[in-house]
Amino acid sequence: MPTDISITVTDRNGKTHTIEAPTDMALNLMEVVRMYELAPEGTIGICGGMAMCASCQCYVLSNHQLTKKTQDEDAMLSEALNVKPNSRLGCQIQMTQEMDGLNVELAPEE
Amino acid sequence: MSKMITTDILIIGAGPTGLFAVFEAGLLKLKCHLIDALPQPGGQCSEIYPKKPIYDIPAYPEILAGELTEKLLEQSKQFEPGFTLGERAETIEKQTDGTFIVTTNKGTQHQAPVVAIAGGLGSFEPRKPAIANIADYEDRGVAYMIKDPEIYRNKRVVIAGGGDSALDWSIFLSDVASKVTLIHRRTEFRGALDSVEKVQELKNKGKINLITPAEVTGLFGDNHIDAIEYKKTDDTPKRIETDAFIPLFGLSPKLGPIANWGLEIEKNAIKVNNALDYQTNIPGVFAIGDVNTYPGKLKLILCGFHEATLMCQAAYKIINPGKRYVLKYTTVSGIDGFDGSRKEAPKSVVKSIS
Ligand SMILES: Cc1cc2nc3c(=O)[nH]c(=O)nc-3n(C[C@H](O)[C@H](O)[C@H](O)COP(=O)(O)OP(=O)(O)OC[C@H]3O[C@@H](n4cnc5c(N)ncnc54)[C@H](O)[C@@H]3O)c2cc1C
Ligand code: FES
Numbered sequence A: 001m002p003t004d005i006s007i008t009v010t011d012r013n014g015k016t017h018t019i020e021a022p023t024d025m026a027l028n029l030m031e032v033v034r035m036y037e038l039a040p041e042g043t044i045g046i047c048g049g050m051a052m053c054a055s056c057q058c059y060v061l062s063n064h065q066l067t068k069k070t071q072d073e074d075a076m077l078s079e080a081l082n083v084k085p086n087s088r089l090g091c092q093i094q095m096t097q098e099m100d101g102l103n104v105e106l107a108p109e110e
Numbered sequence B: 001m002s003k004m005i006t007t008d009i010l011i012i013g014a015g016p017t018g019l020f021a022v023f024e025a026g027l028l029k030l031k032c033h034l035i036d037a038l039p040q041p042g043g044q045c046s047e048i049y050p051k052k053p054i055y056d057i058p059a060y061p062e063i064l065a066g067e068l069t070e071k072l073l074e075q076s077k078q079f080e081p082g083f084t085l086g087e088r089a090e091t092i093e094k095q096t097d098g099t100f101i102v103t104t105n106k107g108t109q110h111q112a113p114v115v116a117i118a119g120g121l122g123s124f125e126p127r128k129p130a131i132a133n134i135a136d137y138e139d140r141g142v143a144y145m146i147k148d149p150e151i152y153r154n155k156r157v158v159i160a161g162g163g164d165s166a167l168d169w170s171i172f173l174s175d176v177a178s179k180v181t182l183i184h185r186r187t188e189f190r191g192a193l194d195s196v197e198k199v200q201e202l203k204n205k206g207k208i209n210l211i212t213p214a215e216v217t218g219l220f221g222d223n224h225i226d227a228i229e230y231k232k233t234d235d236t237p238k239r240i241e242t243d244a245f246i247p248l249f250g251l252s253p254k255l256g257p258i259a260n261w262g263l264e265i266e267k268n269a270i271k272v273n274n275a276l277d278y279q280t281n282i283p284g285v286f287a288i289g290d291v292n293t294y295p296g297k298l299k300l301i302l303c304g305f306h307e308a309t310l311m312c313q314a315a316y317k318i319i320n321p322g323k324r325y326v327l328k329y330t331t332v333s334g335i336d337g338f339d340g341s342r343k344e345a346p347k348s349v350v351k352s353i354s
Helices: A029-035 A071-079 B016-027 B065-079 B164-173 B193-204 B256-260 B301-319
Strands: A005-010 A016-021 A057-060 A087-089 A103-106 B009-012 B032-036 B082-085 B089-094 B100-104 B109-112 B114-117 B123-126 B156-160 B179-183 B208-211 B214-220 B227-232 B238-241 B244-247 B251-254 B269-271 B285-287
Touching (some): A071 A087, B009 B100, B016 B032, B016 B065, B016 B301, B156 B164, B193 B208, B214 B244
Parallel strands (some): A005 A103, B032 B082, B156 B244
Antiparallel strands (some): A005 A016, A057 A087, A057 A103, B089 B100, B227 B238
């Protein structure tokens, strides 16, 4: 039985939220952030999750074993602003059981 | 100041919603003019994903976003829409006669009795590279989008970026400019396969000067750009002379000035009356497509089409007060273009078969 996982997101104002994310809806982190409205509509998920805009960039603070970056994600992050070594695109992080306890901070709006 | 552009419905945003509104308005004999910050029509479909397929346009099992834009333009061509492209609608002023005047950032003025905001996620604004003095050279050799490629004829051009637009403009300008240099942070480019291959071919032929992996770090020139400085990893900075520098790092949408027009805004979108006609809190100003919000709103192209259609009905009533309207099917009544053209269903024959 798939269960919800708990993840922690620090929004762009520095406020930390611990939220429950379902693992059976094929959601990615960007979509979960939108679901909970942790960033204003129109400032995240602009390309719909195609790794083409970097509006969902976040910094991964926990030590989770994430899936490897695709070429698209790598290319997008090479062009984005405010990129750090722990930057990832939220739309490329799928909400699976392994992501339980994930801790991320949203990158500033470009 | 340039002369006033007048029209029946002034549409802000030439995305799919605005383009389809032109057609629906035309059926009601209303003329439209569109303003868009982008140099080309199509909105998100042309700026973000022109070469990607869409699967939920009714009757199209699959259509490329760029192709959808072309079809929409073709469909409304006979209604002769006007376009103000590459300019952002900045201010709106209500006149005593009930009409509105909308002025762009370049000072172009438009007057209409009805304004339809089809602004999507907002006006597309360029992502600018972090080079200290870049703002000093804007419109002085630095441009973030290409409106008229002819201005680069026989000029030296440096393009920066690694996506489709950097690739496609490098290809295009290699036939126009006297010299094209393409600079990108990485050796890999991300774009349609044929564009990447074409750039490779032009590089091999010496028609594009490719510099990778490198970053533009400085701009030089008095009053107008005359050189840029770039730096390859682990190398000393080098200069090249150029007449233009065009960083193409993509555009991101910002609601922008519309947010200050006195409209009711909720979650970065404009609240409208969805029970009736998608009018905003300002009578005569409508909001359609991705830019509006109401209970149950979905940001989908087909929803924008529906909203555009109902908005035109309301516009008709404002522009033709007291006049009755009867819905006519296009199949039955045909389409009379403002250009004198007519489309109609072929008549069936009445003929005996013996
Ligand atoms: C990658 C991706 C995939 C998508 N896939 C689908 C799909 O499969 N099916 C679907 O139905 N939808 C899809 N969408 C959503 C769809 O593209 C949008 O719903 C649609 O483009 C909205 O159309 P619009 O005309 O309302 O706004 P937009 O397309 O956003 O166009 C608005 C235009 O208004 C201009 N503008 C705004 N403010 C101003 C101003 N002040 N002055 C001048 N110009 C201004 C902007 O520059 C822009 O060009 C997708 C979107 C993306 C990004
Ligand atoms: S939503 Fe655009 S890159 Fe993730």
